[in-house]
Amino acid sequence: MTDSSLVARDLQHIWHPCSQMKDYELFHPLIITGASKAYLHLQDGRKIIDAISSWWCKSLGHQHPRLKRALQLQMDKFEHVILANTTNETIVQLSEKLTELSPSLNKVMYASDGSSAVEMAMKMSLHARVIEGKTQRKLFIALENSYHGETIATLSVSDLGLYSEPYRSLMFAVKKIAPPYVNGEDDARWDNCELHWQSVLEQLQPYAHTATALIVEPILQAAAGMQIYSRDFLRRLRQWTREHDIHLIADEIMTGIGRTGKMLACEHAGIEADFVCLSKGLTSGWLPLSAMLTRNDIYDLFYDDYANGKSFMHSHTHSGNVLAASVALETLNIMTEEKLCARAGEMGGVMLEAMQAIANHTGKLKNIRMLGAMVAADLICDTNKRYGYEVYRKAVELGALLRPLGNTIYWVPPLNTEWETLCELKNITQKAILME
Template sequence: MNGLGSLLDRDMRHIWHPCSQMKDYEILKPLEVAGAHQAWIELACGRRVIDAISSWWCKSLGHGHPRLRRALARQAEKFEHVIFANTTNETLVSLSEKLTALAPGLNKVFYAGDGSSAIEVALKMSLHSRRITGEAKRTRFVALENGYHGETLGALSVSDVGLYRAPYAAMLFEADFISPLPYVSGSADPLWENCEDGWQRIERGLEALADTVTAVIVEPIVQGAGGMKIYSRDFLARLRAFTGRHGIHLIADEIMTGLGRTGKMLACEHAGIAPDFICLSKGLTSGWLPMSAVLTREGIYDLFYDDFQAGKSFLHSHTFSGNALAASVALEVLDVMAEEGICARAEEMGAVLRVNMQEVAEQTGCLRNVRGLGAIAAADLICANPDRRYGFEVYQHALKLGVLLRPLGNTIYWLPPLNIDAETLTSLKEKTIEAIQSVR
């Protein structure tokens, strides 16, 4: 403490926290973080809290990974950031080579600063390409019900979570949303492999739009902010086949699902598809520094390649595009994931997470629709009163017990670091049970 008051007093005096109703901070004070290590956040009071949501889904390799720290330090000794227009360096070239190797056929990378920015880039590239090719009618975007792609205006326009979207409707462009989707509980669900009945209805709706759509955007397989909902791999495969037949781009928002989270390096692999654009962020640097990347194919890149006077240049830019510090960490993240078999570990962990979440449901009697894929498990709190902030109540009690859950409305979910240990997973289960039982 200093003469200005406690840290929390100073925080409340000046800071507007993200994704928050600040009045809630009257009863739920910010955690004063003093450190973080592996799956744990260390507080100034000496307590430790399990980071059950990987700090908004980005700490894929946990906090304070020593190899990432060393990679950052090595790059900092050389240079931290140089304008990425008309410059290059070994770090960015090596990272680009590794990223494009993840997605055969997508051999061009455009760097931006965060996930929403990557979505904006992909949307703009798709729309701009139609201007170049003379396809003037292709101006519409199609997205999925319950989808979420970020908070910038283009990303929000193709999102379908009213809590985030509704206040800004007057600023957004119109998009079409596919509904209802063939949701599943996991890969053992029969709909996972065959959603033909539902697809026939969806396809008829898409046919009516086929000549005016420039791109369909999806979170592949798992929808994050929309409630950790999982849909059929067969649906995604059929959707990709449809877009291919009709010359429509497919944008895969792998910002949350990419880089091991679902047990594959890319969630698109579950459906065996190659989209036209892949957007990456969050786990790309394991949450060390902001960075995003858009992967696309040579054919789209070639549309923009011409003399400057032709007016085809893609002039989107970010000050910190291609930041060398972030790139150095991202490069090391990919190496660690390959060397430590992180995807296989995520798949193994997922089986434990789903069993544990089912046990929470059985012991509390307060959860329904247990679901999971890879290192994600979720379930919905049973709540008769739609106005009750049941999830927020559980959140508060979980913090007292040493777990950062932060539910999505009344959806409880676990999305921990991909290298979390078994003992911590058991503790997470036990504390989740106790938190729910404390408020039911």
């Protein structure tokens, strides 16, 4: 079977995610035959760096032997059983570990993808209001430039027109507020956004009695182009929501499980949300699994005799799939044993220096920013130009899967990527930007 015939068969039937299919006429889908650690193996024999951890999820890299073993052990027992009316040792251990992430988030509900976990939190917030008799609290508040998923409710609380514009007629109204962006922790606004806050406060106050929840991607808005905002802002949002009995939903789908150098990005601001959503790095991208954590007092609102009709009747066929749970449990063990949060911080320092060196050498980068094991920069170019796409094509040719967000290039490699690989990634990125 030759490359071209496999590509032809692919293009005959597969509609790839988040793609303009016509682009594949000129630049075919890469044929993957294997993967290991931070590398993807292509059919033409080349190994290229997975610089974006396959959409930000492969936090422990590809084919981690301990994750493979955990999965095999679970497969030998059983692969999936309905989680309503049953339980098992694996899911109980995973839930115990997840509830250790945050002092008061003691209950976990599972789904399969990030969007579903976010929507579950939104539904639960709204449903809690119905039970409490606070039905005037219906509104959601979100941040400008946010991204929370692809379902209609999560698109409604998102703010990236590229993904939502055609579906506007189905979406509901959400109050959006602008976060104060910074390029890193040494920006003065990181710890003090007082000036910005005053205008936000004025915008928030009219909704103090009608909002049910405020939803954020804590500190890092990834899909917006890896934008970082002030941790003081997140602290103030937490304080304001608490003062006004408004739930805070932390969408940690991308940031959670170590990516920002903390297990939860909320830790940067020293705050605890009322709902936390996790996915992606939760299984190190092995299998689809998402989790929504919340507090006992929210759980207690729903706890009553069945006849009183307060049950949260939300389910997904694969809620708490045990194969995914077995890998998630081992992922959490490895994160702790190998101190990968600390390593994410070290990687950030190394990658920041590398990105700065590229900027100095090429003169084609601006707004370099870093948080944990994420470094990003904007390409200096005409905004209509698809420079990012050209850099992507060139980088693949040179040995790295970069996949810029528009004209923002970024590195989100596995948290255990070897230092030589990061050095190789720097050289490839530099050459790709210069189109050498």
